[in-house]
Amino acid sequence: MSKILVSKRVYPEAVEFLRKDFEVDYEGTDAGLTTEALIERAKGCDAIVSQLTDKLNAEILSQLEGIKVIANVAVGFDNIDVPAATERGILVTNTPGVLTETTADFAFTLLMATARRIPEGHAFVHSGEWKTWLIDLLAGQDIHGATLGLFGLGRIGAAVARRAKGFGMRILYNDAQPAPAALEHELDARFVSKDELLRDSDFVSLHVPLTPETRHFIGAAELARMKPTAILINTARGPVVDEVALADALEKRLIWAAGLDVFEREPQVEAKLLSLQNVVLAPHIASASVATRRRMSMMAAENAAAALKGERPANLLNPDAWTA
The missing domain is CATH 3.40.50.720 (NAD(P)-binding Rossmann-like Domain)
Structure with a gap:
C-alpha cells in the first residue's frame, strides 16, 4: 500500500x-x-x-x-x-480555481477597509476617545468612480475587476501579455504600461506570482510614481513588494495607505509597518473561508x-x- x-x-x-x-x-x-x-x-x-x-x-x-x-x-x-x-x-x-472568488473577496475587503480606515475607526470607538461628530473624522478615500490598477489579470485579478465594476471603477491592468479581447471587453479593462498604471491608479492591487522577475516588483521607484492619495493592496506574495521601501513610503506619506495580507518574511513583519496607522495588516488569510x-x-x-x-x-x- x-x-x-x-x-x-x-x-x-x-x-x-x-x-x-x-x-x-x-x-x-x-x-x-x-x-x-x-x-x-x-x-x-x-x-x-x-x-x-x-x-x-x-x-x-x-x-x-x-x-x-x-x-x-x-x-x-x-x-x-x-x-x-x-x-x-x-x-x-x-x-x-477553488480559492479565486474567496481571495478576490478579501482583496476587495482590504481595499475597502484601507480606503475607509475601518481598523482605525474600530480602534477609535473601542478606545473611548470618540466624543462627537467631526467634519473630517477619519475621512478616507472614495472607492466608487476611482481608478483601479491591477498587476495581473489572471483568475483572481479578473475576479477583483468584476467586483470593481459594481463600484463604477475604471480598470487598468498590466500583465506579461494582454488578456484576450473578450475578457478585456467583459471587464472594460485597458492594458497599459507599468508606469502608466502606477501613475494613473487610485488603487493598485497585486495579483502576480512570485518569480525572480516579480521579486520586489514594487519598490521605492514604483512607490514614488504612485499618487500621494493612492492605496496599494497585496494579496499575492510578500516578496513582490519591497517591505522596507513600502514602510518608508507610508511613513513619509508618499502614498496614502496600504493593505497587506502577505509579507516578505512571514510571519515576521517589517517593524516600522507595525507602528503605522495607514496600513491594514492581515495574517495571510485571503483564501481563509x-x-x-x-x-x-x-x-x-x-x-x-x-x-x-x-x-x-x-x-x-x-x-x-x-x-x-
Whole structure:
C-alpha cells in the first residue's frame, strides 16, 4: 500500500479520504514539521501533501527518495523548486480555481477597509476617545468612480475587476501579455504600461506570482510614481513588494495607505509597518473561508491520490515530469 505524508494540519475529511486507499502519516499539528523532520518522515512515503510553510528546495528534494508527487495545499507554489522536482520525476500539484472568488473577496475587503480606515475607526470607538461628530473624522478615500490598477489579470485579478465594476471603477491592468479581447471587453479593462498604471491608479492591487522577475516588483521607484492619495493592496506574495521601501513610503506619506495580507518574511513583519496607522495588516488569510480551505485540503488530497493511482492529477504544474 502506498504511503502519504501529510505535513501539517488540514481539514479532517481530506485525511479520511486518503486513508480509504493509502497509509497516511499525518502530522496533525499547526506547527507542522521542521525540514529535518519532514525529510525523516518522508522516508518510505510515496507522496507528500505539503503547505506553504514547507520549503522544498532542490537540496531538500534530493533527499526525498521515493517521493512521486508533492501536492501543495495552495495555488501558489514558490515554496517548491518545481524545475528541480521535474528533474527528479516528482509531480507537483496545486489547488487553483477553488480559492479565486474567496481571495478576490478579501482583496476587495482590504481595499475597502484601507480606503475607509475601518481598523482605525474600530480602534477609535473601542478606545473611548470618540466624543462627537467631526467634519473630517477619519475621512478616507472614495472607492466608487476611482481608478483601479491591477498587476495581473489572471483568475483572481479578473475576479477583483468584476467586483470593481459594481463600484463604477475604471480598470487598468498590466500583465506579461494582454488578456484576450473578450475578457478585456467583459471587464472594460485597458492594458497599459507599468508606469502608466502606477501613475494613473487610485488603487493598485497585486495579483502576480512570485518569480525572480516579480521579486520586489514594487519598490521605492514604483512607490514614488504612485499618487500621494493612492492605496496599494497585496494579496499575492510578500516578496513582490519591497517591505522596507513600502514602510518608508507610508511613513513619509508618499502614498496614502496600504493593505497587506502577505509579507516578505512571514510571519515576521517589517517593524516600522507595525507602528503605522495607514496600513491594514492581515495574517495571510485571503483564501481563509471555511468552505474554501476545506476544498483546498480535499483538492490536494485528490491530486496526491490520482498520481499514486497512475492517473494524471487535475492540477499538475510540471507535465514534463508526467511524460518523462
